[in-house]
Amino acid sequence: MGTGGNVRIEVERSILQSADEAAAAIRALLSERKIFALNLISSPGSGKTTLIEALLARFDGKGGVAVVEGDVETEIDAERIRKHGVQVRQINTRSSCHIQPSRLLSVLREMDLSETRLLLVENVGNLVCPAEVSLGEDARVVLLSVTEGDEKPLKYPLVFKTSDLLVITKTDLLPYVTFDVERVRRAARAANPAVEIFEVSATNGAGMSALLGRIEALRETKG
Amino acid sequence: MHELGVAGEILDVALSEASRHAAKKVTSIRIRVGVLRAIEPENLSFLFGHLARGTPAEGALLEIEEEPVRVECEACGVSEAPSFTWECPRCKGPGVSVTGGDSLSILSLDVDS
Numbered sequence: 001m002g003t004g005g006n007v008r009i010e011v012e013r014s015i016l017q018s019a020d021e022a023a024a025a026i027r028a029l030l031s032e033r034k035i036f037a038l039n040l041i042s043s044p045g046s047g048k049t050t051l052i053e054a055l056l057a058r059f060d061g062k063g064g065v066a067v068v069e070g071d072v073e074t075e076i077d078a079e080r081i082r083k084h085g086v087q088v089r090q091i092n093t094r095s096s097c098h099i100q101p102s103r104l105l106s107v108l109r110e111m112d113l114s115e116t117r118l119l120l121v122e123n124v125g126n127l128v129c130p131a132e133v134s135l136g137e138d139a140r141v142v143l144l145s146v147t148e149g150d151e152k153p154l155k156y157p158l159v160f161k162t163s164d165l166l167v168i169t170k171t172d173l174l175p176y177v178t179f180d181v182e183r184v185r186r187a188a189r190a191a192n193p194a195v196e197i198f199e200v201s202a203t204n205g206a207g208m209s210a211l212l213g214r215i216e217a218l219r220e221t222k223g
Numbered sequence: 224m225h226e227l228g229v230a231g232e233i234l235d236v237a238l239s240e241a242s243r244h245a246a247k248k249v250t251s252i253r254i255r256v257g258v259l260r261a262i263e264p265e266n267l268s269f270l271f272g273h274l275a276r277g278t279p280a281e282g283a284l285l286e287i288e289e290e291p292v293r294v295e296c297e298a299c300g301v302s303e304a305p306s307f308t309w310e311c312p313r314c315k316g317p318g319v320s321v322t323g324g325d326s327l328s329i330l331s332l333d334v335d336s
Contacts, residue, residue: 007336009240011329015232097225128261129225157307158259158325190309193320
């Protein structure tokens with residue numbers, strides 16, 4: 001390196017490195033306590049909170065479940081979840097369009113997770129930004145409701161590429177909307193060949209036991 | 224506006240690298256952005272320029288290298304596409320998986336020492 005003048009510094013690192021470090025700290029915390037964590041992502045109104053409520057209604061041993069709700073504003077979702085008798089925290093992200101891993105880490109450090117085996121994190125409703133940032137989750141779940149249209153995986157590929165589970169919600173409304181489930185399956189598989197796809201209706205319960213069974217089986221892999 | 228967070232991270236990295244190398248000024252920063260990231264280059268440059276005001280990176284040029292989508296086709300192997308696709312850009316077959324195009328990295332920066 002010279003004394004003065006223009007110098008090129010090779011960096012070659014991820015722009016998201018500080019977020020990735022916070023996600024790694026979450027992963028370590030979860031791993032140490034053998035907690036299995038899901039990060040739920042979807043557009044606003046796809047039914048994330050309703051799906052969590054439907055899962056909670058069916059879980060044995062709700063004491064083992066903790067929920068973190070992410071929204072730009074309000075405690076509305078946390079209040080809905082609290083009625084199910086589980087530990088819940090609300091994160092209001094204000095100017096940010098997704099939950100930051102550093103924020104989730106500090107919330108988890110404040111929670112009593114001694115009995116927790118399953119953590120459900122509901123991200124801010126948005127298909128773009130939450131896809132970019134890992135929260136240290138064991139599995140990422142993207143929800144797509146049949147009322148949103150079947151072209152979403154083509155329009156928002158990153159979230160479908162990075163999700164382990166795709167849950168197609170509100171299937172009780174299929175008779176009333178134009179939604180080609182096969183088109184969604186094909187596009188989602190192009191984005192991620194390993195994606196596991198579930199079709200559910202939280203309203204009439206269709207498909208819920210298959211999804212619940214899969215989540216419980218995944219949780220068991222954590223010990 | 225998810226470019227705002229990305230612009231902030233780029234600035235943090237640039238300033239810490241510049242200070243580590245005792246540089247007075249950052250003149251340009253090269254980054255690679257995959258098209259799957261849905262980053263608007265103009266928006267990113269604008270936000271970066273705004274955040275960098277009053278720092279050693281003020282006025283630095285953000286050189287954005289766009290990374291295309293990498294498509295693997297069962298029939299004809301690897302090719303590139305300008306955006307996400309569910310058919311092979313070459314043979315139009317359906318047996319594809321998208322295996323790249325989501326980079327978000329800082330490659331290098333030029334500084335005045």
